[in-house]
Amino acid sequence: LGPAIRYAEQGFPADRRMLLGLRFRRKAAEASPAFMAIFYPDGAAISEGAVVRQPDLAATLRLIAEQGPSGFYSGPLADRLVDGVRAAGGIWTRDDLRAYRVVEREPIAFEYRGVRIVSAPPPSSGGVAMANIFNILSNFDLQDIAGADRSHLIIEAMRRAYRDRAQYLGDSDFVDVPVALLTHPFYARGQATSIRADVATPSESLPGIWPAGQKGTNTTHFSVLDEEGNRVASTNTINTWYGSAFMPPGTGVILNNEMDDFSIKPGVPNGFELIGARANAVEAGKRPLSSMSPTFLESERGVAILGTPGGSRIITMVLRSALAWINGASAADMVAMKRFHHQYFPDTVEYETGAFEADEVARLTEMGHTLRESRRPFGNMNVVTWDFGNGRVDAASDPRGLVEGRVY
Numbered sequence: 473l474g475p476a477i478r479y480a481e482q483g484f485p486a487d488r489r490m491l492l493g494l495r496f497r498r499k500a501a502e503a504s505p506a507f508m509a510i511f512y513p514d515g516a517a518i519s520e521g522a523v524v525r526q527p528d529l530a531a532t533l534r535l536i537a538e539q540g541p542s543g544f545y546s547g548p549l550a551d552r553l554v555d556g557v558r559a560a561g562g563i564w565t566r567d568d569l570r571a572y573r574v575v576e577r578e579p580i581a582f583e584y585r586g587v588r589i590v591s592a593p594p595p596s597s598g599g600v601a602m603a604n605i606f607n608i609l610s611n612f613d614l615q616d617i618a619g620a621d622r623s624h625l626i627i628e629a630m631r632r633a634y635r636d637r638a639q640y641l642g643d644s645d646f647v648d649v650p651v652a653l654l655t656h657p658f659y660a661r662g663q664a665t666s667i668r669a670d671v672a673t674p675s676e677s678l679p680g681i682w683p684a685g686q687k688g689t690n691t692t693h694f695s696v697l698d699e700e701g702n703r704v705a706s707t708n709t710i711n712t713w714y715g716s717a718f719m720p721p722g723t724g725v726i727l728n729n730e731m732d733d734f735s736i737k738p739g740v741p742n743g744f745e746l747i748g749a750r751a752n753a754v755e756a757g758k759r760p761l762s763s764m765s766p767t768f769l770e771s772e773r774g775v776a777i778l779g780t781p782g783g784s785r786i787i788t789m790v791l792r793s794a795l796a797w798i799n800g801a802s803a804a805d806m807v808a809m810k811r812f813h814h815q816y817f818p819d820t821v822e823y824e825t826g827a828f829e830a831d832e833v834a835r836l837t838e839m840g841h842t843l844r845e846s847r848r849p850f851g852n853m854n855v856v857t858w859d860f861g862n863g864r865v866d867a868a869s870d871p872r873g874l875v876e877g878r879v880y
């Protein structure tokens with residue numbers, strides 16, 4: 473925690489990306505004077521280059537450094553968190569915090585073309601969805617298929633996996649998530665037979681939940697490898713920009729808005745336009761369904777550690793970069809490649825400018841896909857690769873992390 477305490481105490485200069493997020497959260501922040509005081513001194517967003525100091529947060533982090541989790545979930549800091557939330561009309565209790573436990577669950581592990589892939593288990597949907605997509609793709613000779621035909625197969629696999637995400641996935645402590653079935657190659661073979669090589673399957677033709685009415689983001693991922701070969705893929709989220717933009721006074725802690733990761737009603741889309749069902753309904757003590765997918769790829773070639781923010785698009789970003797690595801891509805290629813995404817509903821292929829050639833757009837449209845060029849780039853991926861052949865270790869950060877503009 474040392475570096476984090478130092479940054480909180482001594483401050484760091486506000487950059488452009490921060491300011492864009494602050495502009496986006498201005499209205500929500502008005503409910504939180506403590507948040508306003510740090511990020512909107514004098515009522516306007518802090519200016520670019522100004523130093524952001526967070527003394528309350530530094531004290532909070534110090535307490536955690538000294539006392540561990542109990543310094544946060546009980547004692548005077550917990551009291552300040554609960555009092556701050558209740559004073560603003562919230563319903564937290566001291567017991568909620570005291571009873572909170574981190575739960576460790578077995579990761580999801582599977583194989584694709586000789587590569588062992590290890591990723592996040594429920595309550596993230598990432599590992600299950602990726603296992604399902606890779607298993608579906610195993611039924612095709614993807615290496616020999618190019619252009620629109622290849623993209624089409626990947627999109628159809630994405631569509632089917634996200635349908636199951638909407639239908640079945642939620643906190644496995646509360647609902648019976650059929651993980652073994654959903655990640656089984658035989659199940660994927662059945663799904664693969666429903667894919668036509670030349671025509672998009674309308675999402676509405678798949679049984680499941682449909683969106684109730686149609687409508688319309690920060691997270692951080694670290695990939696770490698040490699000199700002994702130990703590795704960490706870690707994605708952390710408070711959901712959308714600045715979470716709920718609410719800070720209980722005297723704590724420096726910005727609260728998340730992870731409730732948006734629950735399905736509030738079957739078919740009602742969340743902030744990422746994801747729909748869900750009972751499996752991911754709100755219940756006391758239940759964890760919301762995530763898409764975070766910190767992932768390891770392991771094969772004779774070596775190891776890749778990857779992950780990204782990006783809400784619902786995380787899974788498909790990790791998936792396509794994994795596919796690229798399996799086909800020989802470097803860490804730099806993996807973070808830079810143009811992205812496309814399908815999530816069952818909305819029944820559209822969202823893509824970054826440049827992800828498809830013009831003839832691919834035409835061909836996919838002809839097949840019946842609805843394409844939507846994204847107004848913002850996807851994600852902020854961090855990758856570390858280790859090549860066993862030459863011993864080389866490469867690290868690459870997403871060029872999108874440096875560009876201006878809103879990023880998913």
Ligand code: DON
Pocket residue numbers: 689690691709710711712730733761762763764780781782783784786879880
């Ligand atoms: O866990 C999830 O799936 C979301 N809370 C992640 C949100 C996210 O990545 C926002 N970042 N751009």
